[in-house]
Amino acid sequence: MDRQSAMSAPPQKSHNLFQVYLRLRPAAQGTSSGERFLAVEEPEPEQSAPSHITLNPPNDRRRAIERFAFTQVFEEEASQLDVFHCTNVASLVEGVLAPHGGDGTDALLATLGVTGSGKTHTILGSRSQRGITQLSLDVIFRSLGRNILDCNTDPTLEYTINVSDSSEAAVFSASAFLDSVYADPAPARASSRAPTPMLGESIGPTPAPSRRLHRPSVFPQHPDISSLSVSSDPSCEYAVVISMYEVYNDRIFDLLTPPIKSVATKEYRRRPLLFKSTETSPDRKVVAGLRKVVCGSMHQALMVLEAGLHERRVAGTGSNSVSSRSHGFFCVEVKKRPKGGRRHGVDVPWTGSTLTVVDLAGSERARDAKTAGATLAEAGKINESLMYLGQCLQMQSDAGNKDKPNLVPFRQCKLTELLFSNCFPSALAYSTARHRNPQKAVMIVTADPHGDFNATSQILRYSALAREVTVPRVPSITQTILTAAAPSSPPLPFSSPVGSPPLHGRPFFPPGATPGSYPQAFSPNIERTFAPGSPGSDVHRTTMEVAALEIARLSEELDYLRQALDAERSAREEAESHLLSMEDRMLDLEQVIREDCVTEFERRLEIEMARWRANMQVEMERGEEHWGRKIEVFERSMAAAASNDENMVDEESENKENVLMEDINEENDRLRRDNEILRRELACMSPTKRMPLQERGSDLGLAPRTNTGEPGSPRPTRTAKLYSTLDEGGLNHKLENLRVSDEGSSARNSNGSTSPKKVRKLATKRWEANNVDDEDLF
Numbered sequence: 001m002d003r004q005s006a007m008s009a010p011p012q013k014s015h016n017l018f019q020v021y022l023r024l025r026p027a028a029q030g031t032s033s034g035e036r037f038l039a040v041e042e043p044e045p046e047q048s049a050p051s052h053i054t055l056n057p058p059n060d061r062r063r064a065i066e067r068f069a070f071t072q073v074f075e076e077e078a079s080q081l082d083v084f085h086c087t088n089v090a091s092l093v094e095g096v097l098a099p100h101g102g103d104g105t106d107a108l109l110a111t112l113g114v115t116g117s118g119k120t121h122t123i124l125g126s127r128s129q130r131g132i133t134q135l136s137l138d139v140i141f142r143s144l145g146r147n148i149l150d151c152n153t154d155p156t157l158e159y160t161i162n163v164s165d166s167s168e169a170a171v172f173s174a175s176a177f178l179d180s181v182y183a184d185p186a187p188a189r190a191s192s193r194a195p196t197p198m199l200g201e202s203i204g205p206t207p208a209p210s211r212r213l214h215r216p217s218v219f220p221q222h223p224d225i226s227s228l229s230v231s232s233d234p235s236c237e238y239a240v241v242i243s244m245y246e247v248y249n250d251r252i253f254d255l256l257t258p259p260i261k262s263v264a265t266k267e268y269r270r271r272p273l274l275f276k277s278t279e280t281s282p283d284r285k286v287v288a289g290l291r292k293v294v295c296g297s298m299h300q301a302l303m304v305l306e307a308g309l310h311e312r313r314v315a316g317t318g319s320n321s322v323s324s325r326s327h328g329f330f331c332v333e334v335k336k337r338p339k340g341g342r343r344h345g346v347d348v349p350w351t352g353s354t355l356t357v358v359d360l361a362g363s364e365r366a367r368d369a370k371t372a373g374a375t376l377a378e379a380g381k382i383n384e385s386l387m388y389l390g391q392c393l394q395m396q397s398d399a400g401n402k403d404k405p406n407l408v409p410f411r412q413c414k415l416t417e418l419l420f421s422n423c424f425p426s427a428l429a430y431s432t433a434r435h436r437n438p439q440k441a442v443m444i445v446t447a448d449p450h451g452d453f454n455a456t457s458q459i460l461r462y463s464a465l466a467r468e469v470t471v472p473r474v475p476s477i478t479q480t481i482l483t484a485a486a487p488s489s490p491p492l493p494f495s496s497p498v499g500s501p502p503l504h505g506r507p508f509f510p511p512g513a514t515p516g517s518y519p520q521a522f523s524p525n526i527e528r529t530f531a532p533g534s535p536g537s538d539v540h541r542t543t544m545e546v547a548a549l550e551i552a553r554l555s556e557e558l559d560y561l562r563q564a565l566d567a568e569r570s571a572r573e574e575a576e577s578h579l580l581s582m583e584d585r586m587l588d589l590e591q592v593i594r595e596d597c598v599t600e601f602e603r604r605l606e607i608e609m610a611r612w613r614a615n616m617q618v619e620m621e622r623g624e625e626h627w628g629r630k631i632e633v634f635e636r637s638m639a640a641a642a643s644n645d646e647n648m649v650d651e652e653s654e655n656k657e658n659v660l661m662e663d664i665n666e667e668n669d670r671l672r673r674d675n676e677i678l679r680r681e682l683a684c685m686s687p688t689k690r691m692p693l694q695e696r697g698s699d700l701g702l703a704p705r706t707n708t709g710e711p712g713s714p715r716p717t718r719t720a721k722l723y724s725t726l727d728e729g730g731l732n733h734k735l736e737n738l739r740v741s742d743e744g745s746s747a748r749n750s751n752g753s754t755s756p757k758k759v760r761k762l763a764t765k766r767w768e769a770n771n772v773d774d775e776d777l778f
């Protein structure tokens with residue numbers, strides 16, 4: 001049967017979570033290839049395509065010959081189209097489109113292999129050939145035809161998808177996204193891979209991005225699958241939403257969101273995202289917070305793919321000039337809803353399924369890849385995640401068995417979580433009416449038959465659906481043992497017929513795993529065959545065969561452990577040196593921050609001091625003004641008090657004057673009365689006794705004292721008494737005083753300080769005084 005035509009046959013059915021295919025890559029032209037260690041077996045009689053391969057250890061007769069079974073094996077001559085057809089991607093796409101109603105079935109397509117074995121070539125193609133991703137997109141857009149909606153024709157499309165999205169995504173229209181990423185117009189750029197950094201260059205933190213890519217003008221058109229299309233639901237309208245992310249160092253990063261410049265480190269970095277169940281997606285885990293682009297055409301989808309690939313981390317290594325340093329995920333969500341978005345007059349949200357295409361990073365040996373620094377550390381992470389993936393693949397066959405619980409240890413790292421989480425029926429499927437199918441998955445293992453024997457054999461061991469080990473011819477060891485056991489019997493030749501029934505013994509444990517970590521009840525479905533030997537039931541012979549097999553296995557395991565140890569040691573040294581450099585950097589940063597703080601502190605202190613001084617000045621001026629005002633008020637009050645005192649003195653003296661005047665008036669009245677009495681007495685007296693007026697006048701002024709009181713002097717008369725009283729009373733003196741007082745009051749009056757009332761009083765006094773003078777005339 002023609003090998004190529006046999007490849008187009010459908011793969012065999014199994015209960016495995018992943019259908020596993022093997023693709024061998026052709027030897028690179030112009031390079032000296034090593035000895036070929038992989039041999040494809042002729043297909044079984046009941047099969048149309050080869051499914052088994054034999055691994056022959058080159059130049060090492062101690063190693064066992066191993067045989068591996070896959071769903072199908074593609075030889076070097078297999079084209080991209082062969083792989084696309086035979087891996088049955090079209091049926092996966094059809095499951096996503098859900099032509100018969102419902103949400104559809106998620107599909108996952110991944111490539112696994114040693115670095116440089118052709119994973120990226122298979123999944124993403126090359127400059128001249130399209131890969132499975134482009135072919136799948138072509139089938140999707142071709143099959144949806146006119147039922148596909150575009151943001152340009154439906155302005156609400158972006159909004160309605162955003163609302164119904166269950167992964168907290170930011171949804172963009174393709175035109176908006178592409179305008180933000182690409183510069184217009186631009187020269188053609190045919191490469192589908194990002195520029196390769198220098199060998200060993202650190203690609204940890206994203207360097208300053210040169211945004212605005214050049215728009216690729218042409219995409220490869222070969223192979224052509226224009227004749228192929230799958231069914232879609234004619235009663236529904238569709239939208240194609242694309243997202244891309246990578247798993248780098250066990251963290252998820254969006255490839256369509258530009259990196260953000262860190263304030264602290266001034267480096268451009270992406271924010272890691274979570275893989276989780278959300279409120280609106282309790283039965284399915286999703287990568288939350290991605291940027292998603294609604295594409296209305298195949299061309300737009302390819303442009304988005306190109307932009308995402310540009311952001312993916314790649315590096316040149318000794319094994320591959322453009323080596324993927326992260327696991328890349330390209331997701332095509334096909335959303336569907338009834339035409340017009342309504343059913344029975346009610347709005348219906350978008351539902352749908354996703355086709356995820358995964359380009360895994362290749363496992364590599366540090367010695368061959370000649371990696372160093374961060375690239376070596378990445379390799380450690382890549383190998384570790386691939387080891388966990390191997391463990392999951394080895395356990396996967398039991399997961400399809402309903403009688404056995406799911407024991408696939410897929411939560412050990414982010415990669416296996418992403419690949420396996422949605423493989424199983426949801427626990428909610430039984431409790432809710434809404435039932436979601438577990439995803440369908442295809443793994444394409446790529447291998448270079450002339451490449452690295454150890455790395456390739458490791459990959460084959462943990463990815464194969466079944467494995468047989470045959471005992472090698474090791475006469476030097478076995479014969480010695482056999483001779484010792486049965487010296488009489490001749491040594492028997494070993495034969496290793498492929499496909500002989502398996503012998504019970506220890507199950508195979510993948511590299512890195514310990515026997516204790518595998519429950520015996522769920523050992524992997526690895527077939528192990530031993531050469532049964534021609535004589536049949538010879539116990540010693542069987543024992544020796546088992547021993548030889550065990551030796552071979554242990555020797556392999558030892559090799560692997562040595563390699564792992566080397567890798568771990570170098571990774572540890574790398575990590576330690578990185579830690580030291582980080583510590584130095586931290587110290588430097590701390591120093592810089594401290595200096596910045598001091599400078600800032602001093603600056604602020606200066607400002608505060610200046611402000612304080614200004615405030616102080618203002619306060620002092622205010623205080624001075626305040627006290628000035630107080631003193632002024634005090635002075636004014638003092639002046640007021642002084643003038644009050646003066647007024648009081650005036651009043652006092654006035655009061656005294658008044659009293660004096662009253663006394664004088666009283667005296668005056670008394671004198672008048674006396675005078676009146678004297679007049680009357682005088683009138684009653686004899687004329688002889690009257691004194692002439694002159695005498696009286698003289699008496700009044702200069703009258704001699706006739707009665708001095710001396711003894712013998714005549715007794716004074718009443719008139720004499722009167723004169724005497726007038727004289728003794730100091731009437732003149734009093735009048736003198738009155739005159740003085742009158743002058744004083746006139747003087748004060750002239751000053752204007754005396755009140756009119758006082759003036760009147762004084763006038764009265766003057767008149768009275770004049771009266772006195774007049775009366776004195778008597």
Ligand SMILES: Nc1ncnc2c1ncn2[C@@H]1O[C@H](COP(=O)(O)OP(=O)(O)OP(=O)(O)O)[C@@H](O)[C@H]1O
Pocket residue numbers: 024025026113114115116117118119120121122126320322323324325360361362363446
């Ligand atoms: N089947 C094939 N036919 C032709 N060329 C191939 C094939 N497979 C791989 N190559 C070529 O081999 C080189 C390495 O392949 P590729 O980059 O796909 O390897 P890889 O497995 O993705 O490596 P890595 O894991 O380092 O990214 C590329 O130049 C590619 O074109």
